[in-house]
Amino acid sequence: MQCYAPTRPERKSPVVSQSYPATQIVVQPRSLFNQRCLFSDWQKGKSKLGLRDLEGALTARDKVGVQDLVLLDAHKSEGAVLDNLKTRFSVDLIYTYIGTLLISVNPYKELDIYSKKHMDLYMGVNFYELPPHIYALADNAYQTMLTEANNHFILISGESGAGKTETTKKILQYYAVSCPSSALLDTVRDRMLMSNPVLEAFGNAKTLKNDNSSRFGKYMDIQFDSQGDAVGGHILSYLLEKSRVVHQNHGERNFHIFYQLVEGADEDLLRQLGLERDTEYYNYLAQVLCMKTINDKNDWQTVKNALTVIHFDDSDIEVRHLFGIIASVLHLGNIYFDRDFKGFAVLNSSPELRWVSKEAMLWVPWFALLLDAGVLSQVLCPFTVDHAIYARDALAKAIYGRTFTWVVNHINESLENQDPARKTVIGLLDIYGFEVFYVNSFEQFCINYCNEKLQQLFIQLTLKAEQEEYEAEGIEVKHNSLLQL
Numbered sequence: 001m002q003c004y005a006p007t008r009p010e011r012k013s014p015v016v017s018q019s020y021p022a023t024q025i026v027v028q029p030r031s032l033f034n035q036r037c038l039f040s041d042w043q044k045g046k047s048k049l050g051l052r053d054l055e056g057a058l059t060a061r062d063k064v065g066v067q068d069l070v071l072l073d074a075h076k077s078e079g080a081v082l083d084n085l086k087t088r089f090s091v092d093l094i095y096t097y098i099g100t101l102l103i104s105v106n107p108y109k110e111l112d113i114y115s116k117k118h119m120d121l122y123m124g125v126n127f128y129e130l131p132p133h134i135y136a137l138a139d140n141a142y143q144t145m146l147t148e149a150n151n152h153f154i155l156i157s158g159e160s161g162a163g164k165t166e167t168t169k170k171i172l173q174y175y176a177v178s179c180p181s182s183a184l185l186d187t188v189r190d191r192m193l194m195s196n197p198v199l200e201a202f203g204n205a206k207t208l209k210n211d212n213s214s215r216f217g218k219y220m221d222i223q224f225d226s227q228g229d230a231v232g233g234h235i236l237s238y239l240l241e242k243s244r245v246v247h248q249n250h251g252e253r254n255f256h257i258f259y260q261l262v263e264g265a266d267e268d269l270l271r272q273l274g275l276e277r278d279t280e281y282y283n284y285l286a287q288v289l290c291m292k293t294i295n296d297k298n299d300w301q302t303v304k305n306a307l308t309v310i311h312f313d314d315s316d317i318e319v320r321h322l323f324g325i326i327a328s329v330l331h332l333g334n335i336y337f338d339r340d341f342k343g344f345a346v347l348n349s350s351p352e353l354r355w356v357s358k359e360a361m362l363w364v365p366w367f368a369l370l371l372d373a374g375v376l377s378q379v380l381c382p383f384t385v386d387h388a389i390y391a392r393d394a395l396a397k398a399i400y401g402r403t404f405t406w407v408v409n410h411i412n413e414s415l416e417n418q419d420p421a422r423k424t425v426i427g428l429l430d431i432y433g434f435e436v437f438y439v440n441s442f443e444q445f446c447i448n449y450c451n452e453k454l455q456q457l458f459i460q461l462t463l464k465a466e467q468e469e470y471e472a473e474g475i476e477v478k479h480n481s482l483l484q485l
């Protein structure tokens, strides 16, 4: 996972050009570390600590391993780097720097390092003064943005399940707590925080590696005014894994929203949408058997509340249409085709077809009329059954993809900053992690390529930054081929 910081505060020359991000977080998968974490004395007494004690305890913990890998004696040995991360991880020190990069190892358990006390501790403090933490990085980007009045970016990369999305949320929470507050700004802040559950419902799914895996890339701008108030935001989404709508690998699920709707919606809404309360009934949801580890009913409530906060009014016709379209995708998956005597697909006027026509508003008036009047009972098309299924699935993917874009646009409208004065932004990039399957989907191929490029960028920027610094200090440096990547 990767993030940014503009300059090393204690050094004179800027280490990277302003147009590039500089600090990165690298999240390593936990599989590197099979050991469970030990609880240190500090951990046992943590809840009773005051701010001063907390700082003291953090400093004591510095002595475990090396907190900046640049200072590691055997810094060229991969084993030594991993050993250091492992040693720190064994006492719940999940963060380690490599210069201006931050490495984070997923603890897969709640650590008491994200409290308000911790936020206060890192607020406005020099980047290297306290032990490595995501708050140090978030604060550094914020403070530098304010003093230099320019834009900053936090890039996050890592394997699927490494903790990228969780880190994005931690950064957002940090800004929500640390930035100045007023009634208007609180609304913007709430909407930014609440956009997460909605985007996750529509864009995340259970995979083999992660129960809440992002299946789209997200770049979020947080806009700040000259006082440092968060006044708006904007989200760009990339590469939604649309193939998941119609097919899921063994042990994986479709996007969360389908299960949430079927399991969580009240009877009235289900009836209006023509849905059964049974995920097994729908072809697009019943392809694989998964262990039930997700509470879709509770998540449905969270999403409904979040939709209200980000301006999807419950009484609003938009919400009804939104779920209508999601329902239409499920109905579409249940449309089947018969084969006529010539081998062509025959589309029967099944109830599903009527629901799709109604919910997705795909109907053409005369078509619906003829169907209703019983004049038209079958539609013949020059497709084989396989081709017809392919076309049906393509339509389902297209409908879902456009719905997702519409949701993102709607969120953007609610986050839009109304003040025309110049703003500076902190951008957060959270793409979905790399994974390698026996057969990789086109989207997975693109995202793996994208992650590779990001990793190269991190290496390039880190080495370049160090090289520039050496040069500024008059130290001779060997030309490094990695910089030409």
Ligand SMILES: Nc1ncnc2c1ncn2[C@@H]1O[C@H](COP(=O)(O)OP(=O)(O)OP(=O)(O)O)[C@@H](O)[C@H]1O
Residues within 6 Å of the ligand: 106, 107, 108, 109, 110, 111, 158, 159, 160, 161, 162, 163, 164, 165, 166, 167, 210, 212, 213, 214, 215, 431, 432, 433, 434
């Ligand atoms: N800092 C953390 N503290 C505790 N648990 C964490 C932390 N970071 C991640 N996790 C756990 O790991 C899980 C996976 O994290 P997350 O969804 O952020 O992964 P990801 O890198 O975004 O994966 P993907 O690329 O598949 O989207 C979370 O659901 C959470 O249980």
Ligand SMILES: [Mg+2]
Residues within 6 Å of the ligand: 164, 165, 166, 212, 213, 214, 431, 432, 433
């Ligand atoms: Mg994610």
